[in-house]
Amino acid sequence: MADSNAPKPSSSVKLVLLGEAAVGKSSLVLRFVNNDFQENKEPTIGAAFLTQKCNLPTRTIKFEIWDTAGQERFASLAPMYYRNAQAALVVYDLTKPTSLIKAKHWVAELQRQASPGIVIALVGNKLDLTNTGPGGGGDADGAGAEDSGDARKVTTEEAKTYAEEEGLLFYETSAKTGYNVTEVFTAIANAIPETSLKTARGPGASHAGGRAEEQRVNLNGPRDSNAKEACAC
Amino acid sequence: MEPLSDTLWDVVICGTGLQQSLLALALSRSGKKILHIDPNEFYGGAEAALSLQEAEQWVGRISSGTGGGLFRAAAVSRSEDDTRLSPSRAYSLALAPTVIHARSALLSQLVSSRAYRQVEFLAVGAFYIFKPPQDPAQKPTLARIPSTREEVFSTTAVATKSKRLLMKFLKFVLDYEASPQRELWQPHADAPLTDLLRQEFKMDAELQTYILTLTLSLDDRISTRDGLAVIHRHLSSMGVYGPGFAALYPKWGGLSEIAQVSCRAGAVGGAVYMLATGIKETESTDDGVKLLLTSGDSVKARMLVRADDSPNHNQLSIRRLVAVVDSPLSSLFEAAVEGAPKPAVAVIAFPVGSVEEASGTESQRPIYLSAHSSDTGECPAGQTDALDLALQAFLRAVPEDRVPKVLFKLQYDQLDGGSESLGSHGPVFTFPTRSSPLSFDDSVLEPVREVWKKMMGDAAVEAEYMVFEDREGAVDDDDVY
Ligand SMILES: Nc1nc2c(ncn2[C@@H]2O[C@H](COP(=O)(O)OP(=O)(O)O)[C@@H](O)[C@H]2O)c(=O)[nH]1
Ligand SMILES: [Mg+2]
Numbered sequence: 238m239a240d241s242n243a244p245k246p247s248s249s250v251k252l253v254l255l256g257e258a259a260v261g262k263s264s265l266v267l268r269f270v271n272n273d274f275q276e277n278k279e280p281t282i283g284a285a286f287l288t289q290k291c292n293l294p295t296r297t298i299k300f301e302i303w304d305t306a307g308q309e310r311f312a313s314l315a316p317m318y319y320r321n322a323q324a325a326l327v328v329y330d331l332t333k334p335t336s337l338i339k340a341k342h343w344v345a346e347l348q349r350q351a352s353p354g355i356v357i358a359l360v361g362n363k364l365d366l367t368n369t370g371p372g373g374g375g376d377a378d379g380a381g382a383e384d385s386g387d388a389r390k391v392t393t394e395e396a397k398t399y400a401e402e403e404g405l406l407f408y409e410t411s412a413k414t415g416y417n418v419t420e421v422f423t424a425i426a427n428a429i430p431e432t433s434l435k436t437a438r439g440p441g442a443s444h445a446g447g448r449a450e451e452q453r454v455n456l457n458g459p460r461d462s463n464a465k466e467a468c469a470c
Numbered sequence: 471m472e473p474l475s476d477t478l479w480d481v482v483i484c485g486t487g488l489q490q491s492l493l494a495l496a497l498s499r500s501g502k503k504i505l506h507i508d509p510n511e512f513y514g515g516a517e518a519a520l521s522l523q524e525a526e527q528w529v530g531r532i533s534s535g536t537g538g539g540l541f542r543a544a545a546v547s548r549s550e551d552d553t554r555l556s557p558s559r560a561y562s563l564a565l566a567p568t569v570i571h572a573r574s575a576l577l578s579q580l581v582s583s584r585a586y587r588q589v590e591f592l593a594v595g596a597f598y599i600f601k602p603p604q605d606p607a608q609k610p611t612l613a614r615i616p617s618t619r620e621e622v623f624s625t626t627a628v629a630t631k632s633k634r635l636l637m638k639f640l641k642f643v644l645d646y647e648a649s650p651q652r653e654l655w656q657p658h659a660d661a662p663l664t665d666l667l668r669q670e671f672k673m674d675a676e677l678q679t680y681i682l683t684l685t686l687s688l689d690d691r692i693s694t695r696d697g698l699a700v701i702h703r704h705l706s707s708m709g710v711y712g713p714g715f716a717a718l719y720p721k722w723g724g725l726s727e728i729a730q731v732s733c734r735a736g737a738v739g740g741a742v743y744m745l746a747t748g749i750k751e752t753e754s755t756d757d758g759v760k761l762l763l764t765s766g767d768s769v770k771a772r773m774l775v776r777a778d779d780s781p782n783h784n785q786l787s788i789r790r791l792v793a794v795v796d797s798p799l800s801s802l803f804e805a806a807v808e809g810a811p812k813p814a815v816a817v818i819a820f821p822v823g824s825v826e827e828a829s830g831t832e833s834q835r836p837i838y839l840s841a842h843s844s845d846t847g848e849c850p851a852g853q854t855d856a857l858d859l860a861l862q863a864f865l866r867a868v869p870e871d872r873v874p875k876v877l878f879k880l881q882y883d884q885l886d887g888g889s890e891s892l893g894s895h896g897p898v899f900t901f902p903t904r905s906s907p908l909s910f911d912d913s914v915l916e917p918v919r920e921v922w923k924k925m926m927g928d929a930a931v932e933a934e935y936m937v938f939e940d941r942e943g944a945v946d947d948d949d950v951y
Binding site: 313454 | 513557559562577580581586587588590591592593711712715718722727730731733734735737738739740742743744745746747811812814845941
């Protein structure tokens with residue numbers, strides 16, 4: 238275990254992305270982790286997961302962010318993907334109503350299958366395409382979407398009401414401008430219950446609880462050494 | 471995103487069983503354009519792990535004769551008491567509950583390819599042997615098979631005279647390929663292992679049975695050559711990854727988990743995944759194959775890789791039964807030695823003749839029961855899933871306060887595929903299929919490497935097979951192992 242002189246406790250949190258293809262999931266991660274955006278292009282994540290720290294006043298949360306790697310395109314995400322996730326970002330595109338329906342499906346799926354106590358944030362992305370977002374006109378209600386140049390098809394009201402009913406965090410974001418992106422992750426970090434946290438472990442480790450850790454066999458253990466030694470957990 | 475039909479795929483992989491999934495992992499850094507499909511709605515093919523609902527649907531499909539592949543005679547039943555079952559998704563019942571010995575090349579490949587980081591491995595604990603009662607009024611018992619020197623010393627299940635023979639044999643096997651051991655067994659190489667045990671080691675029937683059990687073979691006439699190889703693997707795997715255990719089991723459904731992790735590695739490398747999609751028609755073209763998928767898409771590929779699903783003369787390979795019982799069976803899952811991880815799997819062997827079948831005849835084949843604790847993540851806490859016809863006898867034999875009850879049962883027969891080796895017809899490659907044995911058999915890995923070599927052509931560097939760096943983000947300086 239890393240026992241540096243870090244003043245704050247640090248915990249690792251598995252966060253998964255869910256939502257229809259092309260709503261901007263990978264883009265949100267790239268904005269959060271690298272502060273970068275790629276126009277008209279699917280960002281290549283090319284990693285099993287990306288890590289990014291979130292510093293809170295009393296603790297540090299290290300997000301292990303798992304991207305779908307495109308497996309959502311044909312509804313082919315494996316159970317191992319969202320298993321043991323402590324947080325989920327369920328994303329829809331607020332210019333595409335069907336993507337909110339998909340998002341609701343994912344929320345239901347998580348509520349059925351994910352670990353109890355998972356923190357879910359509902360995120361309406363591509364706010365820059367509306368004129369109600371930052372840089373746009375109007376108020377945040379989403380009313381008056383008739384104006385030319387406003388591609389919004391899902392009102393803030395509708396999504397927010399749904400999020401409140403289901404007990405989800407809710408944000409409207411733009412991966413393109415970066416608006417509200419860090420805020421979503423910080424809000425999630427704050428919402429992770431203290432009890433489900435444990436000190437940082439190896440990447441990809443399960444978060445199912447302390448006992449499982451004791452049981453886990455470490456393949457980086459004492460291979461070929463004298464069998465007498467305990468595994469280096 | 472471009473439509474599937476606009477791409478000329480380097481390879482279409484059909485099926486997400488272990489071999490196809492490992493191929494996807496092997497090709498995950500090759501830059502090849504890969505479309506990976508599976509007619510099932512779940513990953514893992516014959517090695518899948520199913521929720522209760524998926525198991526019921528799967529049985530339905532096999533029974534209706536559609537898409538059963540090499541599976542037959544599937545049946546499923548719930549106890550009347552099924553309110554005590556948790557929601558369907560709380561279960562992931564492994565169709566092939568294979569354990570992996572520490573010395574298996576599969577583990578080396580998972581480590582060198584870095585795929586192991588996403589898999590949680592648990593220890594496989596003791597191997598037991600089922601002993602029918604001498605007197606029918608008594609309970610049957612389970613005796614632990616000693617497989618290390620320490621265990622032989624401490625066991626009370628074996629008489630002192632037998633202990634010496636056992637010790638001598640274990641020492642012999644650990645170095646069996648060297649001289650003079652080799653000279654001792656070679657004349658018996660193709661004869662049943664029991665001949666060697668009887669003639670050269672003077673073992674009685676009981677001791678022979680103990681040794682035979684360590685082969686985990688369904689053939690009680692396993693040859694000396696094959697038997698010694700398996701026992702050697704078992705003994706030399708002992709303690710490799712920690713004290714007190716020889717084999718590992720991936721949490722959440724065994725090989726299914728390895729298939730899922732491998733496919734994810736494929737996806738991260740750019741492969742496109744489609745479940746619930748099979749091949750309707752295959753047509754050879756000048757430079758590959760044209761496929762009509764059940765999704766209605768028509769795609770072109772240079773190569774097609776799939777698994778053999780035409781059975782071998784309907785010859786039964788293995789019959790399996792998966793049962794969920796309402797007891798944690800805690801007595802089976804105690805750590806063997808101090809400092810050992812708590813095991814999540816125990817193997818119980820029922821030698822030939824130890825169980826009486828319904829007809830009153832004694833069992834003709836060895837039966838193995840693999841008991842999984844809820845720590846495998848395959849069933850909720852307090853329940854266990856176990857295998858086989860010997861289930862009832864086993865449930866009476868376990869030293870628990872009450873005889874556990876069966877809550878859910880899934881049963882099926884599995885056939886082997888007809889072909890013995892990798893099939894190759896122009897651009898179409900077909901993996902040979904064998905039902906997974908109790909302990910993972912490395913021969914499964916070879917055809918995968920062969921296909922990889924064919925695909926990579928001149929770019930294939932054998933030493934780099936399945937050897938990858940961690941991808942960006944996967945390791946963090948803060949983490950100390
Ligand atoms: N205008 C705009 N485009 C975005 C935004 N986020 C993503 N995109 C674009 O939407 C497309 C799909 O994004 P991607 O991150 O690949 O979506 P994913 O399939 O959900 O991972 C890409 O062309 C992105 O450039 C955003 O906030 N605003
Ligand atoms: Mg993406």
